[in-house]
């Protein structure tokens with residue numbers, strides 16, 4: 069009987085389950101979007117129970133679609149939107165509040181208080197991260213401060229916190245209130261833990277002082293495990309019953325692993341709701357001086373952890389959604405390419421989507437979005453074009469910071485994620501960087517990375533050479549813009565970005 073690995077990718081926009089074979093090829097896919105909840109300006113939430121029910125539905129559907137027999141799935145890997153925080157009651161399995169999503173900025177005042185006179189870099193040495201609304205710790209604190217009774221229950225050891233991986237694994241392996249009688253395992257992996265602001269980057273353990281400063285009881289926290297080991301077994305009925313849950317990676321680290329960026333100096337850029345560029349820096353954390361994050365890239369079983377430098381851009385694909393949902397100038401995300409093709413260039417317009425402030429490399433929580441350079445000439449085609457270009461300019465900013473921090477010169481850029489279907493964007497990305505942009509055959513690298521982590525833990529793949537062998541080039545976009553024009557456009561972009569500052 070053929071054997072496969074199932075990967076669950078619980079992302080910001082949708083939940084997916086993808087089944088892979090030994091060559092890393094896709095055998096079956098199922099996907100469903102979930103509601104984005106915006107209760108107030110700057111707030112972004114998801115319903116945790118929907119995230120879980122969608123996950124189990126897409127898993128069942130992916131298996132049913134390919135008619136996979138019981139016993140053909142040898143392991144499950146989990147990958148997830150990172151930082152998003154869920155707090156639930158251990159005895160009922162019910163969340164005490166909606167999941168607070170990574171883009172949510174409600175904790176900005178709290179960040180100011182925590183930064184105090186030491187500033188946003190107060191915990192950077194320990195965690196690799198600047199104080200920001202982006203990370204989970206402040207979100208948990210907000211729930212404890214604002215949900216009635218939550219703090220008392222947390223202090224009594226009755227509440228559990230998890231990033232979305234923990235929440236899914238808890239439910240997948242048990243979950244009271246989920247038709248079973250036993251709690252699931254309460255774990256996370258080093259990559260997800262490294263995004264909470266509560267983990268020490270070198271010891272890979274929760275930091276008691278930071279937890280105390282944040283007012284978060286340590287009894288709420290999951291156990292930190294490697295990215296590739298058996299954490300527990302699925303209790304789901306059907307073909308997944310009893311299958312080991314054997315891999316967990318935050319989605320951007322998973323994409324890095326799925327792109328086989330397994331040696332220091334190798335990088336990938338993922339274009340989803342936001343953009344995330346990760347550079348493998350090997351087994352020593354590299355501290356950033358140019359606005360990047362130091363983060364855990366992966367840890368396979370007992371091997372030493374591998375670290376990465378990361379440039380996180382908050383708004384890229386979500387700007388396309390905004391044009392679709394808030395302005396209605398396109399009906400589907402893919403239509404932006406046709407609209408952009410109605411004009412030859414941006415018509416002088418620059419769209420800086422600082423909807424959650426600006427993340428890497430500028431970290432400006434006070435920024436808000438602008439469209440600069442408007443004249444009577446600009447039409448919706450130009451706005452579509454400017455929206456796509458914004459993704460490419462933001463990527464260039466991050467690559468320049470990465471070069472300054474690490475000295476690594478990227479001669480090609482490996483890309484993946486939902487937006488890389490857009491050929492206009494990929495061509496412009498190559499143009500504005502002046503290096504080729506390369507998309508692999510299997511662009512679902514996030515799910516593939518989680519599958520690899522799970523498959524390595526159960527011996528389905530033997531080692532990293534298997535993963536390197538599976539990577540195959542799909543399409544390359546070569547730069548075609550002359551240097552003077554490239555620099556003129558980028559210079560105007562930089563001017564537009566400065567117009568977003570000091571807004572809040």
Ligand SMILES: Nc1ncnc2c1ncn2[C@@H]1O[C@H](COP(=O)(O)OP(=O)(O)O)[C@@H](O)[C@H]1O
Pocket residue numbers: 079080081082339340341342384385386387388389401402403404405485486487489490
């Ligand atoms: N053809 C396209 N052109 C531009 N953007 C697109 C296109 N297709 C999808 N997107 C954008 O990509 C994002 C979805 O990518 P995906 O990798 O699935 O995201 P996530 O993992 O964050 O849920 C959405 O924000 C959507 O607007």
Ligand SMILES: O=P(O)(O)OC[C@H](O)CO
Pocket residue numbers: 078079080081148149150151170318319320340341342380
């Ligand atoms: O769900 P994605 O693909 O937008 O990824 C979100 C990131 O993990 C946020 O840090």
